[in-house]
Amino acid sequence: MTRWSFRRPSFWQLVFAVILGAGLYSTVVRFTGGLGASTALSDAFPWGLWVGFDVLCGVALAAGGFTLSAVVYIFNIERFRPIIRPTILTAFLGYVLVIVALLFDLGRPYRIWHPLVMWNPHSVMFEVAWCVMLYTTVLALEFSPMVFERLRLERPLRILHALTVPLVILGVILSTLHQSSLGSLYLIVPEKLHPLWYSPLLPIFFFISAIALGCAMTIFESFLSYRAFRKRLEIDLLSDLGKVIVVTLAVYLVLKVQDLAGRGVLSRVLEPTYEGRMFLAEMLLGVIGPILLLSLRRIRTDHFGLFVSAVLVVLGFIMNRLNVSITGMEASSGVSYFPSWTELSVTLMIVALGFALFGAAAKYLPVFPETERLLASSLVEPPAVAVLRRPWIGTTPLVLILGGLFFIGAMGSAYSGLQHRERTLAAVSTREESEPQIAEGLKHLEVPPDVTFPQGEASPGPVIFRHASHLNWERPDCTICHHEPFRLLKASGSAASSPARDLHDERHCGRCHDGRTSFSVKEDCTACHRP
Amino acid sequence: MGDKKGLLLDTTLCIGCGACYEACKERNQLPRTATHFLEDRLSDQTYTVVKRRGGRFVRQLCMHCEVPTCVSVCPVGALEKTAMGPVIYHEARCIGCRYCMLACPFGIPKYEWRKILPRVRKCDLCADRLAAGRPTACAEVCPTGATRFGDRQALIEEARARIRAHPQKYVPRIYGLEEVGGTSVLLLSDVPFERLGYRTDLLSEPLPLLTWQVLQKIPNFVVVGSVLLGGIWWITNRRREVQLRERQQRELREPSAPESADSWHEEP
Structure with a gap:
């Protein structure tokens, strides 16, 4: 080979x-x-x-x-x-x-x-x-x-x-x-971001939550490296980081609640809306769950417990950033993304x-410190305390139950939020469109002056176009004729627009003077050409 | 000439004729984007539209804020508020971060999503025409005076006069006088503005103040923060040195087995 x-x-x-x-x-x-x-x-x-x-x-x-x-x-x-x-x-x-x-x-x-x-x-x-x-x-x-x-x-x-x-x-x-x-x-974007996330404290929230995430990522990747490369797991240091996470997230939670209460939107957290449910999911997953798990010394000093808690923090953090950037912006944008x-x-x-x-x-x-590379198997040693005092439930099942509870709770909340999503978005986009009143405007209507088109060589006579006789006086619409060929704006050179082409075709006069909408350009020439 | 120009849109006078829409297309050489102008919406190829809202015809276009949010958020200064009022776009600077689109309280800037090298597109209040002493294209063609062009201050007086003359008709408010610090485009209406699709929950302060309150603290933060961290390091480092010195002296007095030194502790 x-x-x-x-x-x-x-x-x-x-x-x-x-x-x-x-x-x-x-x-x-x-x-x-x-x-x-x-x-x-x-x-x-x-x-x-x-x-x-x-x-x-x-x-x-x-x-x-x-x-x-x-x-x-x-x-x-x-x-x-x-x-x-x-x-x-x-x-x-x-x-x-x-x-x-x-x-x-x-x-x-x-x-x-x-x-x-x-x-x-x-x-x-x-x-x-x-x-x-x-x-x-x-x-x-x-x-x-x-x-x-x-x-x-x-x-x-x-x-x-x-x-x-x-x-x-x-x-x-x-x-x-x-x-x-x-x-x-x-x-x-105070008027665009949903009030559950918009706050004058946004920069502080982003900073604090980033610290918690930084610690959680350190735990997360240490475990992955431990699995993949059999790096030594600094479990003491990592569980200390777990403590840091608890304190950081607790500060975050307190500030968040104070901020929501201060702006009078605390009650909206529990409202069964798209945003409310997504917010709840984010807090359960990334803040409340990890605080509870990591507060328990048994979980904090346990490999699996620490890893699960870190994963919850990371997922909750990602959800928070997506909620700020996407969930919280959807309703005001009127579209779903x-x-x-x-x-x-x-x-x-x-x-x-x-x-x-x-x-x-x-x-x-x-x-990683090279000298401290050890075999993974030699690391899995039960803490002395656990052997001496046997708890009523093993740490791994406890982590699974608690972590699973928060995870399922958050997912359930998010799912219920998504059920409300369509209604939230639909409510924004519906607008009544009754036929507008224009009577007052019509009184002020000043019809543009007549336009004299220059006489061509074979023409039976010059044409004077009268705006007044071409107008639907009940419901004037300039765009019927004033598409590209008939210019609206005064050209910088001459006063009147003077198309060089034949005006009889279907892009110009012929468009309406076709024998159906109005008399045809092929009929009586003197209807327009007045010698 | 230095006076700030503006537009006064009186929705009570608008007959929905579409002249402003077509004139805008003509002036900006934009292609046709809808079968009928009333079906159209603002896009990279449509800078103004006329909408049926609340039983009136009402225009949508860039409001040309006095303190524009888009100008403040653009990291490279690709948007600029000119002395005459228009908010204009320098496409050679734009990096395409689309923060202006996110931040605009009126949802005005649009993007050329279909292009490989896209630009931000919006009404520029016909800045070149203004500079030449002419009105905007939309104001030039409006047959009823629903879109009036003039000095912003004169238009405000005019709007006040109209409200005074017909107090029972108009909503007693000039939209754009105070919204987000004022806009160059002003609106009058006889139906509540929110029914016209115009937000009435906007702050009366310019939005850029919200971020400037934070941004202006940065230089101070950098200086104070650096000194503070440096000071903390100075103290903790000194404490460590003292501890090391004391330990060395202890070891000199009572020599014992040296602590195992970890080579890894040497790195920076």
Whole structure:
């Protein structure tokens, strides 16, 4: 068997190949057919999945990176150092993928650099653009030691080492700005975004929830790496992150309730509407469920419990961003939006690329502490307490029951919300259209002056067109004749419009003077041509 | 010349003749997009429409806000409010993020979805005609005076005079006087504006203030935040150094087995 012989691909390799194939096909559709051909976007709904998921969620992936680097480098809490590299890698990949998504979403992607030179400091999008550019650079620098270490380049390593603290400070500032500014993007649509999500505190909500997501993603990917590469699981650190999540989400919940109550819309949470149910689902899944699960020490220190809680946080977070960008905007737009398969497959491709790049980096770069690689089997050791004090229910069933309860509750709520969706949207689009009153306007009607058409060579006489005799006085409609051939606006040169062509044809006078609507142009010439 | 121009739309005078619609198409050289103009809607090829709403004919077009939301949200300054009033579009700057479309409180900017290199499209209040001292195309052809062109201030006076002269007829309000900080296009009506499809729940402050309140804090945030984080680092780092020094001294006094050093702790 040679090195190049065909190896049966694994299940995940096959999945990856299918996703990549579909994504690449959609890429071709996007860049040859334009946004109209490749997305479900419209004038009424200009931002869809690529903004709501790829950009809003992709950026938040970086939150783990800035939170942990602040903890380790600024607050000098050294304990967390072993998990800092995977979070920086995630953050870096998150930003790279956001840029990729932007290249798909922007109408003119080749002008993505314009905000560098064309400034508008009044625009949140301008701030977002600068944050993306600067923070991607910072993350690349924070990530680069992994590459330099691998290549054994000492000099750049030393330079970067000296720059670490300023870079981290810059990173934390930029991240804070960026996470919150994604929320600020929606501050400008108070009359469009549903009141359950529109709040003057949007930037703060986006920032806080991003921190919770950052911690949850760190837990999530640590578990995946543990499964895939048998990396050591820093369960102590991760369950501490679980505590951070509880506190962060609790602050979020309190602020959220205060904000809703302060704006007098708290009662709308429980109303059986599309938005109410989707909001409830988001809160159950991403906030209330994880707080409850992670508050229990047994679940927090349990591998499976921690993993399930992290997944709930991530799903709830994604739902929140999609609710802000899609659910909350649908009613005011008057249209329903569901992403096209092209949008979905591009998004899937970007997510798959993220996983693949993370896997490749974890394999080839010193992302995880190399010395601590252990066999997975040796890690699954029951905590001493669990052996001593046997609880009435095992931790795994408990996690399954509680996690499942919140998951099913959220899905049920979302499903019930979707049942109300059509009604919400239909209520907006119906408008009565009674026949308008025009009596008052008719009194003010000034009929345009007569037009004398110049006499042609074979013409029996000049034609004077009278507006007054060509008007339906009960219901005037200028557009019957004033389509292209008969100009409305005064030409800059001559006063009267003088078509050079024969006016008898069916585009001009002949259109109505055809013997049916009115007498035909082929009949009595002197009806119009007055010698 | 420096005076701000505007349009006054009096829905009580509109007879739905479609002259404004056709004149707009003619001036902007736009193709035909509907079998009849009353069936049409705003799009990348239609910058104004006449709608049947609430028993009246009413126009829709860009309102040319005094403090335009679209201008404030555009990251590259592709939209501009000119001194004479029109909000115009510089297509060479546009990156196609469509934030203007999301943000416009009137839902006006439209996109060329079918094109590979799309542009944002909307009414530009005939900026070139205004610069040449001429009225907008739609105002020039309106046969009843339902669309009047003039100085914005004069039009406001005119609108007030009409309401004063017929208080029993008009809704006592000029739409566009205060909505989102005022617009260059003003409306008068004898039926409530919301029945005409015009939102009456808009803020009277310009929407850009909502984001500017946050954005203007950024420079301060960057400076204070950097100093604060730097200070925290200074303190925690010093504490760590002191701890290390103390431990070294302890070890010198009572030598014991050195703690296992983790090589991985060395990286930046």
